[in-house]
Amino acid sequence: MFFWIIQRDLLLAVRRRSDVLTTLFFFVIVVSLFPLSVGPEMNLLRTMAPGIVWVAALLASMLSLGRLFSSDYSDGTLEQMLLSPQSLSILVLGKALAHWLVTGMPLVVMAPVLGIQYDLPADALFVLVVSLLLGTPVLSLIGAIGAALTLGLRGGGVLVSLLVLPLYIPVLIFGAGAVEANMAGISYDAHLSLLGAFLLVSLVLAPWAIAASLRVSLE
Amino acid sequence: MLQGINLACVRGDRRLFKAVNFTLEAGGLMQVHGPNGSGKTSLLRMLCGLSNPALGEITWRGFSIRDLKNEYFSNLTYIGHLSGTKDDLTVLENLRISSALAGERISETQARDALAYMGLNGREFLPAKVLSQGQRRRVALARLLVCKTKLWILDEPLAALDITAVKLIQELLERHLAEKGLVVMTTHQAIDVAAISAVHLRLV
Numbered sequence: 001m002f003f004w005i006i007q008r009d010l011l012l013a014v015r016r017r018s019d020v021l022t023t024l025f026f027f028v029i030v031v032s033l034f035p036l037s038v039g040p041e042m043n044l045l046r047t048m049a050p051g052i053v054w055v056a057a058l059l060a061s062m063l064s065l066g067r068l069f070s071s072d073y074s075d076g077t078l079e080q081m082l083l084s085p086q087s088l089s090i091l092v093l094g095k096a097l098a099h100w101l102v103t104g105m106p107l108v109v110m111a112p113v114l115g116i117q118y119d120l121p122a123d124a125l126f127v128l129v130v131s132l133l134l135g136t137p138v139l140s141l142i143g144a145i146g147a148a149l150t151l152g153l154r155g156g157g158v159l160v161s162l163l164v165l166p167l168y169i170p171v172l173i174f175g176a177g178a179v180e181a182n183m184a185g186i187s188y189d190a191h192l193s194l195l196g197a198f199l200l201v202s203l204v205l206a207p208w209a210i211a212a213s214l215r216v217s218l219e
Numbered sequence: 220m221l222q223g224i225n226l227a228c229v230r231g232d233r234r235l236f237k238a239v240n241f242t243l244e245a246g247g248l249m250q251v252h253g254p255n256g257s258g259k260t261s262l263l264r265m266l267c268g269l270s271n272p273a274l275g276e277i278t279w280r281g282f283s284i285r286d287l288k289n290e291y292f293s294n295l296t297y298i299g300h301l302s303g304t305k306d307d308l309t310v311l312e313n314l315r316i317s318s319a320l321a322g323e324r325i326s327e328t329q330a331r332d333a334l335a336y337m338g339l340n341g342r343e344f345l346p347a348k349v350l351s352q353g354q355r356r357r358v359a360l361a362r363l364l365v366c367k368t369k370l371w372i373l374d375e376p377l378a379a380l381d382i383t384a385v386k387l388i389q390e391l392l393e394r395h396l397a398e399k400g401l402v403v404m405t406t407h408q409a410i411d412v413a414a415i416s417a418v419h420l421r422l423v
Contacts, residue, residue, distance in 0.1 A: 004319050008308075015307035015346075076301025077317075083267055085293035085322040219270045 001086045002094045009098030019067060024106045027060040031114045042119050049118035050128060050179035057107050057132060058168050061139040064103045065147045065164070066157050068095065069214070073151050082218060089207040092214065096144045096206070097137075104136035120183075127182040127192075134195040135175040141206035142167050148213035171198060220245055220280055221266070221370060221401055227274035228261045235261055236422050237274070245369075245399040248392070248414035250406065253422030259405040260300065262422065263374050266403060267297045279370075293322055296368040298376060302359035306348035310339060310358055313347055318365050325365045333364040337387065352379040363391055371395065373404040385410065 013020055034052050035045055072078040081091050111132050112125045120128065146164035150156035178191035220243060227237040235258030243249050251259050264270050266277060268284050268291060277284050284291045304313045314330045325333075334343055337357040347355060356379050363371060371392075377385050389412055392402055396414045 001319070004316070008316050011312070012305065012307055071305075074301075075305060076299055076303035077305065077320075079269060079297070079299055079301065080303045080317060080320055082269060083292050083295060083297050084320050085289045086320075087289070 001084075002090050005091055005094035006098045006101070009095060010101065013098070013102045019064070020102050020106065023060050023064045023103045024110060026063055027056050027107050028110060028114065030056040030059060032117065035117050045118045046120060046183070047180075049115060049120050050124075050176040050183075052118075053111055053114060053128060053132075054135075054172050054176040057111075057136060058139065058165070058172060060107060061103055061136060061143060062161055062164065062168075064099070065143040065160055068099050068144055068147045069151050070147075073218075078214065078218065082215065088211040088214070092144065092148075092210040093203075093207040096140050096210070099144065100137045100140040104132075104140055107136060108132045120179075124179055124183050127188055128179045130192060131175040131178040131195060134192060134199055135171045138171050138195070138198045138202050139168060141202040141210075142171075144210045145206055145213055148210045148217060151214070151217040171195065174198075220247075221403070222278045223266070223275065224278070225275040226262070226265065226272045226277070228258050228265065229273040230258075230261065239275070239420065239422070241418055241420055243401055243403070243418060244416060245401065246396050246415040247401055247418060248396055248412055248416070249401075249403045249418040249420060251403065251420045251422065252405075257422040259422060260374055262420075263297075263299070263372050263403065263405065266372055267295065268292070269297075294369045295372065296321065296363060296366050296370070297372045297374075298359050298362070299374045300378075302355050304347045304350075304355050304358050307346060309344050309346055310334060310350070311343040313358055314361050314365070317359075317362055321362065321366055321368075323366050329365055330361075333361045334358070336364055337361045338384065353381060353384065356380055357384060360388060360391075363395070369399075370401045371403070373402065375405055375407070377406050377408045377410060 031053055034048065038044060069078060082088060084091065108129060111128055115125045115128055143164050146160040149163065150160045153159060174191045174194045178188040181188040181191055222242045223239055226239040228235040239262065241249060251262060253259050265272050279287055279291050303317055308316065311327065311330055311334065314334060315325060318325045331343060334340060337360060339354065339357055347358065360376060376388055380388065389410055392412045396402060
């Protein structure tokens with residue numbers, strides 16, 4: 001069932017490529033705006049890079065949260081999911097994972113290319129990719145809780161940002177922190193370990209919270 | 220089998236209905252009647268377990284559906300106002316995916332047969348967005364043919380259907396009832412379904 005739902009969401013994403021591309025282009029453009037506005041000061045750009053890439057990734061994944069459940073909600077599929085004899089937590093875990101594959105994964109792939117704009121050294125690029133790989137699934141999982149809670153509300157888009165952005169802060173701090181630590185020449189293991197811990201905790205707890213929020217939203 | 224005891228529904232500070240009692244045995248049909256806004260859909264959603272009654276209890280085989288949860292869901296097919304068809308998927312994919320979601324994996328042949336029965340042959344590979352309202356309804360109702368559940372809860376199943384489709388649904392319901400299935404439905408259209416026991420519930 002878990003794989004069915006991923007397969008279905010990926011199929012839907014393929015049929016609606018524009019949704020995927022808007023998120024990716026948003027990320028590319030936001031990251032590219034900074035070198036243009038700050039000017040070609042290499043040292044400044046290099047120190048800013050991890051933070052900018054991470055903030056842009058946060059905003060980009062936020063941008064796509066609205067679509068996570070809203071189309072299933074408006075056409076009645078979500079009701080059917082709630083009535084499925086399968087565990088709802090597993091279903092929503094599948095949905096969150098599909099969301100990450102569609103919106104988070106392209107950001108991870110694109111990040112090293114964008115890092116070059118900031119003249120990041122190769123090993124810093126590597127750490128950036130690893131930190132995004134560990135961190136962006138957490139964004140999808142936590143974001144899905146917010147999306148489930150604000151389902152069907154007017155102005156839900158703004159509300160979801162207010163709910164979810166504060167929860168993203170730890171991921172941002174340790175994600176960007178790992179790259180900064182690497183550039184400062186100190187060990188970044190602790191940062192990555194913490195990101196990994198966030199990922200594991202959210203993998204276990206978020207599906208349960210998303211399922212509970214969906215039941216409340218649909219009542 | 221399915222029993223509602225003293226059910227009440229409150230929306231905001233308005234009470235839609237109270238003291239609704241019914242018992243439905245195997246092979247029984249319950250038709251819910253009432254004007255628009257009398258709480259028919261709310262009652263059906265309660266019976267599905269999508270929302271909780273303000274008062275009272277719903278039981279399935281003597282156990283509260285709140286305790287049964289997934290065990291109850293595996294006995295239930297609900298087709299609501301929203302048909303649950305995805306615009307971007309084809310008719311065939313829609314049926315196969317919605318059946319899989321309901322815990323019934325079906326082969327392509329099974330799905331094609333069900334769609335042909337519903338009068339949709341030749342349209343299996345069209346995206347659902349090009350279908351008319353009535354055809355979408357037929358796609359949603361095709362699930363009844365492939366799911367082997369005992370209890371069907373249907374909210375306005377006949378809306379937007381033409382006369383031939385209404386006839387098909389009538390046959391389908393009669394066959395299900397003859398096989399000791401249970402049906403709870405609302406409709407504004409006159410439909411004559413033969414059943415061992417028929418309950419009429421009127422909401423005011």
